[in-house]
Amino acid sequence: TMVCADYGLAALDNRLAEVYAAELAKPAAAKDLAARQRGWVKGRDECWKADDKKLCVEEEYRTRIAELQINSPGAMAATPVAFNCNDNSKPFTMAYYADYDDQPAVITFGNDQAIIFRERSGSGSKYGRTGISFWEHQGEATVEFFGIALKCTPIKTTGNL
Numbered sequence: 001t002m003v004c005a006d007y008g009l010a011a012l013d014n015r016l017a018e019v020y021a022a023e024l025a026k027p028a029a030a031k032d033l034a035a036r037q038r039g040w041v042k043g044r045d046e047c048w049k050a051d052d053k054k055l056c057v058e059e060e061y062r063t064r065i066a067e068l069q070i071n072s073p074g075a076m077a078a079t080p081v082a083f084n085c086n087d088n089s090k091p092f093t094m095a096y097y098a099d100y101d102d103q104p105a106v107i108t109f110g111n112d113q114a115i116i117f118r119e120r121s122g123s124g125s126k127y128g129r130t131g132i133s134f135w136e137h138q139g140e141a142t143v144e145f146f147g148i149a150l151k152c153t154p155i156k157t158t159g160n161l
Contacts, residue, residue, distance in 0.1 A: 002057060009054070012061035015101065019068045028073035040064050052130075059129050066104040066115045070097055080108070083141060083152035092143070092152060094127075094134065107134060109145050 003009040020037060023029055030036070040060070047056035069075065078095035085092050090110030097104050103118040105127050116127040116134060124137030133144045136154075143150040 002054065006054065009057055009061070012058065012065070016061055016065050016068075019065050019101075023068050023072055026073055030071075055130065062102050062104075062117055063115050063129075065101050066097070066117075069100040070104070070106070070115075078106070080106075082155040084155055085143070085150040085152040087148070087150055092150065105134070107132060107143075107145070109143075109148070109150075112145070 003013050024033055044057060044060040044064075047053050047060060050056035076099070078097050080093035080095040083092045083094070091108070093108045095106040095108075097106070104115050105118070107114050107116050107127070114129070114132055116129050116132050119126045119128050121135065124135055126136075127134045131146045133142075135142045139153060141150075141152040141154070143152060
C-alpha cells in the first residue's frame with residue numbers, strides 16, 4: 001500500500017522490476033536469483049517495524065537495485081580505495097560505482113560491508129544511509145559506521161589517490 005501510494009517509492013518499484021527482469025534474462029544469471037529476490041521481499045516487508053517506515057522501504061529498494069547492478073554477470077568491478085584511519089584495528093575501503101543508479105559505493109570496515117548512496121554535498125564527496133555516513137573533503141574522510149567514528153585519509157597507491 002505504501003509503495004503504490006507514494007510516487008517515489010512506486011518509481012523505485014518499477015525500476016527494480018526492470019533491473020531484476022534484465023538480470024533474470026541473462027544467460028549467466030545466478031541460479032538462486034529468484035530465491036534471493038523472494039528473500040529480499042521478505043526483508044523489505046519487515047520495514048513495518050522501523051521508526052521511519054518510508055525511509056526503510058526506500059533504502060531497501062535502492063540497495064537491492066545496486067546489489068543487482070554491482071553483482072550482474074559481466075559488471076565492471078570497482079577498484080577499492082583503501083584508507084588509513086585513526087582506528088586501524090580493521091581495514092577500511094570504499095569502492096565507488098558511479099555508472100549505476102544512485103551512484104552507490106560499497107563501504108567495507110573489517111568484515112562488515114554495506115552499500116551506501118551518494119548524497120548532496122556543498123563540497124567533497126558524501127555518501128550515506130541509516131547508520132552510516134561517509135564524507136571525504138580535502139583529502140580527509142569523516143566516517144560514522146554504526147556508532148564507530150573514524151577519521152581517515154586515502155592510502156596513496158598507483159592507480160588511485
